[in-house]
Amino acid sequence: xxxxxxxxxxxxxxxxxxxxxxxxxxxxxxxxxxxxxxxxxxxxxxxxxxxxxxxxxxxxxxxxxxxxxxxxxxxxxxxxxxxxxxxxxxxxxxxxxxxxxxxxxxxxxxxxxxxxxxxxxxxxxxxxxxxxxxxxxxxxxxxxxxxxxxxxxxxxxxxxxxxxxxxxxxxxxxxxxxxxxxxxxxxxxxxxxxxxxxxxxxxxxxxxxxxxxxxxxxxxxxxxxxxxxxxxxxxxxxxxxxxxxxxxxxxxxxxxxxxxxxxxxxxxxxxxxxxxxxxxxxxxxxxxxxxxxxxxxxxxxxxxxxxxxxxxx
Amino acid sequence: xxxxxxxxxxxxxxxxxxxxxxxxxxxxxxxxxxxxxxxxxxxxxxxxxxxxxxxxxxxxxxxxxxxxxxxxxxxxxxxxxxxxxxxxxxxxxxxxxxxxxxxxxxxxxxxxxxxxxxxxxxxxxxxxxxxxxxxxxxxxxxxxxxxxxxxxxxxxxxxxxxxxxxxxxxxxxxxxxxxxxxxxxxxxxxxxxxxxxxxxxxxxxxxxxxxxxxxxxxxxxxxxxxxxxxxxxxxxxxxxxxxxxxxxxxxxxxxxxxxxxxxxxxxxxxxxxxxxxxxxxxxxxxxxxxxxxxxxxxxxxxxxxxxxxxxxx
Numbered sequence: 301x302x303x304x305x306x307x308x309x310x311x312x313x314x315x316x317x318x319x320x321x322x323x324x325x326x327x328x329x330x331x332x333x334x335x336x337x338x339x340x341x342x343x344x345x346x347x348x349x350x351x352x353x354x355x356x357x358x359x360x361x362x363x364x365x366x367x368x369x370x371x372x373x374x375x376x377x378x379x380x381x382x383x384x385x386x387x388x389x390x391x392x393x394x395x396x397x398x399x400x401x402x403x404x405x406x407x408x409x410x411x412x413x414x415x416x417x418x419x420x421x422x423x424x425x426x427x428x429x430x431x432x433x434x435x436x437x438x439x440x441x442x443x444x445x446x447x448x449x450x451x452x453x454x455x456x457x458x459x460x461x462x463x464x465x466x467x468x469x470x471x472x473x474x475x476x477x478x479x480x481x482x483x484x485x486x487x488x489x490x491x492x493x494x495x496x497x498x499x500x501x502x503x504x505x506x507x508x509x510x511x512x513x514x515x516x517x518x519x520x521x522x523x524x525x526x527x528x529x530x531x532x533x534x535x536x537x538x539x540x541x542x543x544x545x546x547x548x549x550x551x552x553x554x555x556x557x558x559x560x561x562x563x564x565x566x567x568x569x570x571x572x573x574x575x576x577x578x579x580x581x582x583x584x585x586x587x588x589x590x591x592x593x594x595x596x597x598x599x600x601x602x603x604x605x606x607x608x609x610x611x612x613x
Numbered sequence: 614x615x616x617x618x619x620x621x622x623x624x625x626x627x628x629x630x631x632x633x634x635x636x637x638x639x640x641x642x643x644x645x646x647x648x649x650x651x652x653x654x655x656x657x658x659x660x661x662x663x664x665x666x667x668x669x670x671x672x673x674x675x676x677x678x679x680x681x682x683x684x685x686x687x688x689x690x691x692x693x694x695x696x697x698x699x700x701x702x703x704x705x706x707x708x709x710x711x712x713x714x715x716x717x718x719x720x721x722x723x724x725x726x727x728x729x730x731x732x733x734x735x736x737x738x739x740x741x742x743x744x745x746x747x748x749x750x751x752x753x754x755x756x757x758x759x760x761x762x763x764x765x766x767x768x769x770x771x772x773x774x775x776x777x778x779x780x781x782x783x784x785x786x787x788x789x790x791x792x793x794x795x796x797x798x799x800x801x802x803x804x805x806x807x808x809x810x811x812x813x814x815x816x817x818x819x820x821x822x823x824x825x826x827x828x829x830x831x832x833x834x835x836x837x838x839x840x841x842x843x844x845x846x847x848x849x850x851x852x853x854x855x856x857x858x859x860x861x862x863x864x865x866x867x868x869x870x871x872x873x874x875x876x877x878x879x880x881x882x883x884x885x886x887x888x889x890x891x892x893x894x895x896x897x898x899x900x901x902x903x904x905x906x907x908x909x910x911x912x913x914x915x916x917x918x919x920x921x922x923x924x925x926x
Contacts, residue, residue, distance in 0.1 A: 324654060325757055328834065330691040330819055331658035331746075333755045336649040341637060344657075344730065345644035346700040346745055350737045378643040387659040389702070389743040417657065420743075424663045430702040430733075430743040432659055433644075442646045444638055506643055521641065 312388075315406045316416040320384045322436070323415060332417035334385070340436045345375035351427040356470055361397055363484045365404025365429060371508065372431035373412060373488035374562040378506035380443045380497025381435035383412055383490055388419035389430040397427050405429070412488070435490075443497055443504035443566065448522035452503065452567035454585040455576050457492050460511055460538045461551065464558025478545065486562050492579065496566055499575045504566040510557035515565065515593045522567075525590025528556075530597045532584045556595070625701075628719045629729040633697045635749070636728060645730035647698070653749045658688035664740040669783055674710055676797045678717025678742060684821065685744035686725060686801035687875040691819040693756045693810025694748035696725055696803055701732030702743040710740050718742070725801070748803075756810055756817035756879065761835035765816065765880035767898035768889050770805050773824055773851045774864065777871025791858065799875050805892065809879055812888045817879040823870040828878065828906045835880075838903025841869075843910045845897045869908070 312327075319326055325333035336342050349368045351357055369386065376383050386409060392398035398421060409416055414433070462482035469477025489506075496504060503522065507514045512528070519526050533539060533555060534548075542551035567587055568576060576583075585596075595602040625640075632639055638646035649655050662681045664670055682699065689696050699722060705711035711734060722729055727746070775795035782790025802819075809817060816835065820827045825841070832839050846852060846868060847861075855864035880900055881889060889896075898909075908915040 324753070325755060329758050330688040331656045331694070331748075331755075333654050333656050333692065333750065335654045335752060338651040341646050341648045342655055343644045343646050344698075344700060344745070344747065346702050346731060346733055346743070348702040348704060348733050348735050348743065350704060350735050353735055353737060375643040379646065381644070385657075387657060387745060389659045389661040389745075391661060391663060391741060418659055420659055420661050422661050422663050422666055424666060424741065425739050426737055428704060428737065428741070430659070430661065432657070432700060432702075432745040434657065435644075437646065439648060440637070442638060442644075445642050 312402060312406060312416050316409045318409070318413050318415050320415040322384060323417060327416055327418050332385070336436070339439055341439050341442065343376060343379050343381040343435045343437050343442060344432065345372060346430065346432045347372045347375065348428060348430040359470065359484070361400035361427065362404035364427070365401040366408040367484070367486050368429040368431050369405055369408035370486035370488045371562060372433040373490055374486065374506045374508065376433055376435040377488050377490035377493035377564060378443065378504050379437060380441065380493045380504065381437040381490070382494060383414045383433060383435045385415045385417040385434045387417055387432040390419070390421045391424035391426065391428045392421060393425065393427055401427065401429060437497070441497055443493070443501055445503065445505055445518050446521035447502035448518050448524050448567040448587050450524055450587050450589045452569055452587040453583050454515070454526060454528065454587065455566050455568060455581040456536070456563055456584050457579065457581045458489055458561065458563030460507070460536065460561050460563055461542050461554030461558045462538055463560040464554045465542055465546065467560070483560065488562060489564050493564055495579055496564065499572060501566045501568050501572065504564055507561040507563045507565055508559060510559040511561070511565065512556050512593050518567065519591065519593050523591070524587040526585060526587055526593045527596045528585035528593065530595055530602065532582070536582055625715060625719060625729050629722045631722070631726055631728050633728040635697060636730060640729055640731050645698070649749070652752055654752050654755065656689060656692050656694040656748045656750050656755060657745065658685060659743065659745045660685045660688065661741060661743040672783065672797070674713035674740065675717035677740070678714040679721040680797070680799050681742040681744050682718055682721035683799035683801045684875060685746040686803055687799065687819045687821065689746055689748040690801050690803035690806035690877060691756065691817050692750060693754065693806045693817065694750040694803070695807060696727045696746060696748045698728045698730040698747045700730055700745040703732070703734045704737035704739065704741045705734060706738065706740055714740065714742060750810070754810055756806070756814055758816065758818055758831050759834035760815035761831050761837050761880040761900050763837055763900050763902045765882055765900040766896050767828070767839060767841065767900065768879050768881060768894040769849070769876055769897050770892065770894045771802055771874065771876030773820070773849065773874050773876055774855050774867030774871045775851055776873040777867045778855055778859065780873065796873065801875060802877050806877055808892055809877065812885060814879045814881050814885065817877055820874040820876045820878055821872060823872040824874070824878065825869050825906050831880065832904065832906050836904070838901040839898060839906045840901060840909045841898035841906065843908055843915065845895070849895055
């Protein structure tokens with residue numbers, strides 16, 4: 301699809317001049333070519349955002365563009381990788397839509413110094429943005445979902461629930477709602493991800509579908525049980541922030557199952573307590589020899605029915 | 614989008630067990646991790662195919678799935694890269710659509726021994742498949758668009774026009790049309806691409822939007838003029854094949870501007886003549902010190918008005 305590529309070249313290339321030092325052939329050929337230093341590994345992730353599914357139809361397409369890039373960068377954050385390149389696949393209803401999405405995409409690429417290494421634009425009946433991001437991590441050091449062990453504490457870095465509350469306010473036609481900016485502006489925590497990896501953390505995930513649902517991935521991949529302490533959740537700044545407008549039940553619902561948080565959640569042995577605290581991480585639970593994710597209060601298991609977002613259900 | 618990832622894991626992982634030797638962390642985490650040998654470079658490309666745009670709405674979604682993978686692999690062929698991994702982003706109207714697309718995708722991944730290293734599935738109003746492919750190429754050896762020089766001959770490997778003629782037959786409701794299989798079945802020529810690269814070819818492109826339009830990319834990137842000899846085009850097997858059903862004018866139109874050929878077009882000095890002929894490549898023109906792409910007949914420039922496919926026009 302070379303002709304559409306021209307559109308991308310035209311729209312993006314001049315405005316995203318950053319070229320990563322690993323790149324030997326950048327945007328404008330059939331593919332990009334990169335030379336990876338021997339002591340590093342390449343980390344790749346793909347994410348799609350669709351209008352009406354991942355962002356409301358009445359929200360700015362520029363915001364949708366920057367959200368798509370930043371959400372993808374959050375996956376690199378979870379691995380402890382340094383972002384390097386992005387490849388775009390944009391479906392646009394028309395040229396104005398393409399142009400508006402491009403504005404947010406360019407802004408995010410420039411902010412985070414990532415190279416636009418290639419892409420494809422097509423005309424379709426719905427606006428959507430697929431972002432493939434690539435980054436670098438020292439050999440063998442990538443954080444993963446399958447490295448939690450019983451006895452690890454569970455830590456959170458970043459906000460929980462504010463984004464979901466913001467989306468709710470937008471959908472309820474409260475354009476001046478105090479949480480809306482938390483939905484519209486994703487801050488990918490890759491600097492914090494790198495810091496976690498550098499302090500020797502091995503197990504991490506980013507919270508995109510809701511805390512409990514994403515923790516379930518760690519639980520399954522690592523074959524550990526995870527207890528999340530409701531009192532520790534209620535001590536988080538996000539809880540204080542949310543309960544200024546929502547009741548306690550709704551605030552917890554947003555924090556435990558709201559999704560689109562792009563917070564980082566890691567597990568670590570007690571020896572990392574001091575370093576994690578210094579980085580601003582908060583302790584919210586523990587890993588054990590059981591299975592599944594449990595909410596506990598005063599040491600007692602709580603029933604909960606908080607599910608993250610699921611397509612095709 | 615971890616939950617959708619589960620759908621992919623469920624649908625694809627068991628059926629695409631191939632793991633590339635470079636992969637240190639595969640499908641199922643926030644990103645995949647790969648260790649690239651010091652003497653190799655990594656080559657990445659992204660392509661999107663949308664129902665109703667890149668394939669007719671009444672064509673099988675399984676065929677659409679395999680076409681999407683094979684079209685993406687053709688970009689690696691143009692670089693002379695060996696395919697290694699694929700990351701998927703699938704938008705599906707419903708679960709049956711997802712399942713049908715998956716069948717073709719899995720088949721193509723298995724056929725070409727490529728690893729499904731990650732992906733994302735979302736529910737959307739239109740079916741579409743974005744494929745990011747990655748491969749490996751020896752350091753500094755990737756073929757590119759900007760390496761043609763005046764005096765190079767232009768060579769073609771693969772069919773021209775048969776795919777476009779097949780699409781036309783499908784759209785004209787001729788389900789038994791002899792060219793339809795050429796549209797439905799894309800054969801990515803990466804083995805031929807590797808052979809070209811190994812014989813020292815430096816300049817290559819795959820023909821996805823029509824021969825003349827894609828040659829224009831080489832012309833612009835390399836700052837050379839390109840003359841395509843209509844007599845040499847008429848000597849190709851594809852021309853004989855097409856003119857058994859189409860008149861000469863339509864056959865040429867399909868071959869020069871039809872698109873979706875996924876043939877390889879390279880330029881090379883005369884010293885490569887013997888090797889290229891042995892590989893089955895056909896000489897169709899020459900590079901010169903001018904600019905732009907010209908059709909010539911008996912040494913005279915011909916007018917032509919054959920344009921490739923362009924979105925947003």
